[in-house]
Amino acid sequence: MKTGLSQDAARIQAHFDTVLTAFGTGAVAQGMGYATRGGKRIRGFLVLETARLHDVDGARALWPACGIEALHAYSLVHDDLPAMDDDDLRRGQPTVHVKWDEATAVLVGDALQSLAFELVTHPEGAERADIRADLALSLARAAGGQGMVLGQALDIAAETAPIPLTLEEITTLQAGKTGALITWAATAGARMGAGDLEPLTRYSKALGLAFQIQDDVIDVTGDAATVGKAVGKDAAAGKATFVSLLGLDGARAEARSLVDAACDALSCYGDKADTLQQLARFVISRQT
């Protein structure tokens, strides 16, 4: 799985390098390249892997794979802004507003969101136009004020709320903030192959929540040098997290149980889903 992940990450990077040449050499174009470099590429990998599962041509799947990575990169650039999480470090490198300035970071994020929709509707991506339109519509819903942005807004509101969130509230928050894009990525292959979205939806909902629980675990157990970004921020801010609500052992047990549920959801695919099941196990073993 790790070989597949790194091979796919290299293909995604090469595709970004090609696509971004059209954007010139100005500060925004540079920032777009910078912000889309590195990272684990889990969302792009989910697109490519679920496309394989549905016998979709890999070269075509690369377009929505880069699309979801562009969308994810935009969300990180804006999330790191001083008015938002105010982070100086991302993937071990200065964040975009630190390396350039805030105005450039706003524009880089904005341009990356547009790029995401350009990539998922590109005619060299999904062969059928109805599928390209569907990829864009579903991505818009996953990214916007009923999906990721709603989760981010709930997260910000939680910081100043008089009482910490409950487990139910934090689950809703995370279903938007990280879950919506992961579900989009994991169902993209089924969309491209005009297959049933249900098994991959179940898989990705459990995976997305496990992913976020592990993020909370890493925030407590990791160190900044290994993780590549600031850690311990949530605990220091007194924010409710899965760890504060369930305890460290409880959070880890919940993540394991979600990973089991994610793997079970793929039983209809048989051996073909081995890699996606390994990915689910990787999600809770990772330390960054």
Added chain:
Amino acid sequence: MKTGLSQDAARIQAHFDTVLTAFGTGAVAQGMGYATRGGKRIRGFLVLETARLHDVDGARALWPACGIEALHAYSLVHDDLPAMDDDDLRRGQPTVHVKWDEATAVLVGDALQSLAFELVTHPEGAERADIRADLALSLARAAGGQGMVLGQALDIAAETAPIPLTLEEITTLQAGKTGALITWAATAGARMGAGDLEPLTRYSKALGLAFQIQDDVIDVTGDAATVGKAVGKDAAAGKATFVSLLGLDGARAEARSLVDAACDALSCYGDKADTLQQLARFVISRQT
């Protein structure tokens, strides 16, 4: 034309009111409603009017009309941020980051961009899926780092440039910053009706430039109370504008000549294009 513009503006507003109920009552949803209220609706009107020209059903055209207005509204919310133009007033009202805060303004803009793509790919919009995919792809290109955002970045760079821009540079800048969305809006009807984009492209390129020249004229001749936002900022900052480069009379003459060219481009449509020709004349007569 003015009656048509205000009737269409009312239809656009009513459609936003309906669409936005799905987003709940949180700060981001409130901000989305606030930021999409008011304005001249010229871009939405262009979609509806060019759809009429191509015999496209008006109820369907309302979806991309609101889409381009959502995109435009997002660009204003982000443009007004302290790190960007730092404006407190927009359409005579406090800007989103003044009424709420910067984090909310970033998220409201982000959610409005997603909403734009949701609206242009909505199945109740363009009937054919290939046209919906094409509307999204062309909008992504017009909005992103090769279109509007590129123009905004050039505009910011111009503020700190050692020498003022030339007429050619400022024309390139404006072709991105305001021209790209106006051209998308004015060709949307032809896209929806699967017609020739060329006459409306020529019309909108001349119209967009005339629009921007008139904006520069208003920045010099208008007062903040009438215009609804700060004026005289460009001149005070020593920025090159069409007025500083051509003089007030020269800028007005250039705008008139562009409006003539815009009207000529529509001759193939005969009387059916009367309203669009009136719109072009309105653009250079407006004082706000």
